[in-house]
Amino acid sequence: MPNHRSPFQTVHESPASTTDPIAEARQQAVTELLKTVTEPILNNNIVSLGMVRNLRVVDGYVYLRLYVGQHQHGLKSQIEDVLSQLTWCKKAYIQLCTIPGVRTTLAISSGKGGVGKSTTSVNLAIALSLQGAKVGLLDADIYGPNVPQMLGLGQSQVETIETAEGTRFLPLEAHGIKVMSVGLLAEPDHPLAWRGPVLHKIITQFIHEVEWGDLDYLLIDLPPGTGDAQITIVQESPICGVLLVTTPQQVAISDVRRSIHMFRRVGIPVLGIIENMSYLLCGHCGEPTPIFGSGGGQQLAEELHTPLLGQVPIDARICAGGDAGKPLTLADPTSLTGQVFLNVASALETTFCSIKHRPLKEVVLC
Structure with missing residues (x-):
């Protein structure tokens, strides 16, 4: 049976x-x-x-x-x-x-795809790094591993090294962020058709067999939803908190509630809500227009008794930066979007006290 x-x-x-x-x-x-x-x-x-x-x-x-x-x-x-x-x-x-060398492991989650979870993960990693933290980003989204492209890594080769604990993956580095992604193991434009035990083994390897070195934060970009991959990551990782990404409309909010139930079952606290695509600023008058509705993120935050950490506007430069491998928070940290992610990073710093207040790094664009 x-x-x-x-x-x-x-x-x-x-x-x-x-x-x-x-x-x-x-x-x-x-x-x-x-x-x-x-x-x-x-x-x-x-x-x-x-x-x-x-x-x-x-x-x-x-x-x-x-x-x-x-x-x-x-x-x-x-x-x-x-x-x-x-x-x-x-x-x-x-x-x-534990993950050797990693101080704080945080998950970035969403109830459904297409809400900007990976974009949020990348820009938040950049924001934490700009504030002086040592940051790693694990792209565990087996359905859409886009982090390498968003950070300009493309199809870079993953190397392994021998350590006292055995063979370990060596993470790549982009813009000061250490990166590992399931997308780096796949052929370009080929589907990641992994199931059951194979999927579980690959995810477990990515959690336990990467030589991250010393990190203040390891961000894990989770797959959307609440399936086998998400359960494996949650059960195998020392995740101490999760950030939920949503858009304002009620359909997205409903899906996020399912993810909340998964995290509550294992006691992982929801640290806050990030509402993406919150509004579009008019190029002429500067007035915000709620293209996808409004109030969803605040409603969810009130239900969870957790803070709404930031509302990210719709900005064409976010898309352009992701395609070019230069996230907007790095290219223009003084932009409205950059400031939202820097504020979220400051909130995390205040919570975990893992990095001291240090001046923003000088941004150098290649």
């Missing part, structure tokens, strides 16, 4: 809890103690943040995976301390799941 169980398993959903009342009580005790461990940056407990996964209690032993960034390894010792209060616990086995 096929297994129709949800692919998500949180700390509240253990197979043992339905068969063994002692194990159920012990698992609940472990969960309550883990909720006393707070992640200081996001000011929430590690259970609610989805950092604890695959929790099991077997014969007095506690097993769990802890998904953290490079700066959060100290949480492991805190967990060991709180679990030592359990008189029946013989030992706690905590597996640290």
Whole structure:
């Protein structure tokens, strides 16, 4: 018989809890103690943040995976301390799941394609870099891997290197951003016809087998929707927050709500909403015209009790910059669009405190 169980398993959903009342009580005790461990940056407990996964209690032993960034390894010792209060616990086995060298991993998501998610990812990466952060961008959008073209990489060759941990992909670099994309592995104009185990393996390799070096931020450009690829990335990555990209119309808002449900199931917090294609500025009078309606991003932000981080206008230069491999935020950081992304980057800096306030880099156009 096929297994129709949800692919998500949180700390509240253990197979043992339905068969063994002692194990159920012990698992609940472990969960309550883990909720006393707070992640200081996001000011929430590690259970609610989805950092604890695959929790099991077997014969007095506690097993769990802890998904953290490079700066959060100290949480492991805190967990060991709180679990030592359990008189029946013989030992706690905590597996640290992290991306070496990466401090903060953020996902950029949308409920549907065509809303400008990849454009947002690229321009936000540039904005963070301009403010002094070390940034990586993982293009995991298997349906439309456009990041290489948007950053001017084209069909560049991906190299591998040998490390102490084995063979690793070496990311490319464009405009100071380290980049890896599934599009770099495909033939030009050929479909990425990957399914099932092959798709899972490729995505897992891109998460765990890239030599990123030291990064303040790793942005993951997710595929649109809530299918196998998205579930794999969410389950395998130490994502500490997600930014949702939408357009103002209600159709897009409805699709974004489905993505929200996916992230909430694993406890990943929604950090904010970015509304793309919000309005068109009249070239004569300067008045904004809401081509795709208005209010959708604000409505979603109010529903989620999360900030509307920015409203990106319709600007022909955004499209031209993406086609030419020179994002508008890089080409003209003082433009209205550039300022929106720089403001979003500042909001992330304030939240994660991973980079100090430093002057904007001098922009050099090749």
